[in-house]
Amino acid sequence: MTEAYIYDAVRTPRGKGRNDGSLHEVTSVRLSTTVMNALKERNNLEGHAVEDVIWGNVTQVKEQGGCLARTAVLASDLDESIPGLAINRFCASGMEAVNLAANQVKGGAGQAYIAGGVEMMGRVPMGSDGAAIAVDPTVAMEQYFVPQGISADIIATEYGFTRDQADALAMESQRRAKAAWDDNRFAKSIVSVKDINGLNILNHDEYMRPATDMQSLGGLKPAFKEQGEIMPGFDKIALMKYPHLEAINHIHHAGNSSGIVDGSAGVLIGNKEFGEQYGIKPRARIRQTCKIGLDPTIMLTGPVPATQKILTDAGMSISDIDLFEVNEAFASVVLRFQQAFDVDPELVNVNGGSIAMGHPLGATGAIIIGTLLDELERSDKEVGLATLCIASGMGAATIIERV
Secondary structure, three states, X not given: OOOOEEEEEEEOOOEOOOOOOOOOOOOHHHHHHHHHHHHHHHOOOOOOOOXXXXXXXXXXXXXXXXXHHHHHHHHOOOOOOOOEEEEOEOEOHHHHHHHHHHHHHHOOOOOEEEEEEEEEOOOOOOXXXXXXXXHOHXXXXXXXXXXXXXXXXXXXXHHOOOHHHHHXXXXXXXXXXXXXXXXXXXXXXXXXEEOOOOOEEEOOOOOOOOOOOHHHHHOOOOOOHHHHHOOOOHHHHHHHHOHXXXXXXXXXXXXXXXXXXXXXXXEEEEOHHXXXXXXXXXXXXXXXXXXXEOOOOXXXXXXXXXXXXXXXXXXXOHHHOOEEEEOOOEHHHHHHHHHHHOOOHHHEOOOOOHHHHOOOOOOHXXXXXXXXXXXXXXXXXXXXXXXXXXXXXXXXXXXXXXX
């Protein structure tokens, strides 16, 4: 089978995702074209250079609807002969775009792809698509649906994680993100967002709160306690599914959960012949990909079975992995991953994660693949694994290896 290589990976900085955020007036299409144009320019791509653009996006309504991928291609500097495919695997949409592109290359369906995703959470609010899993009682009641924040608290309760543990992980994420920015570790991948005059709108992750400490986190109220205990009383639904828990321990809040932000990221993937044609060297090969379904109520434990599956499929063990990127959707997700595999926390999210810098849903999967690649190169390590939890009970993972 043909090898699939990563030739380049870029992302925009993550904006605050609010009315006072720097990217509030920037559309999803424009943020996507910023990434696509950067990949084209940095690699001197011409004409029908890639077979397709596969673009992840979660809330596919309004300006993010109507096959955003194709719209962005037409609005970009890419040739109009390149089509576009919009996909949605919730929080893993950007990763699934990369994995799908890699497997297309491996299968011989084209020499190269641009894959990634976008989410403008400040302009198209999460949940505004009215998804059936949440609002259709014939589905939601049968599946014991609860919101993701409740799921995160279920994980904490089931696996014994305390608020102090969650807050400590959040504080460390902030510390690592600041250290990474101070050390210019993202410089290779960051593409500034500019206005029509070519002036920078945003050139750094603006959601970060580097002054965060245990005292400031301790003053925050649990974000999902009322939602669980009072109205609409999702704790009762959870306890119907998991009666052995007796009560849900609500440990998550705004400071130890991922931030609502805007962002976009893209990865250039191709075979060996593509690189030779354009005179560019591959940076890594995509060794293995996977996706899996799981319990839709606890929902966010996906990185554990996804990692187990991808290691089995690749004929590898956890000790074969040098670095891990585990999306910080909520602190308990990462704590559970570390607990399940007994991995050294120093090898997980070396440069911080979504708690510190935010989680633009459709883009994050591509962001963490690029972050992992940059860190493998910086630290002169060889093999990395990226994984995410996914709404409604799924998990996804990617293993990359430097070449």
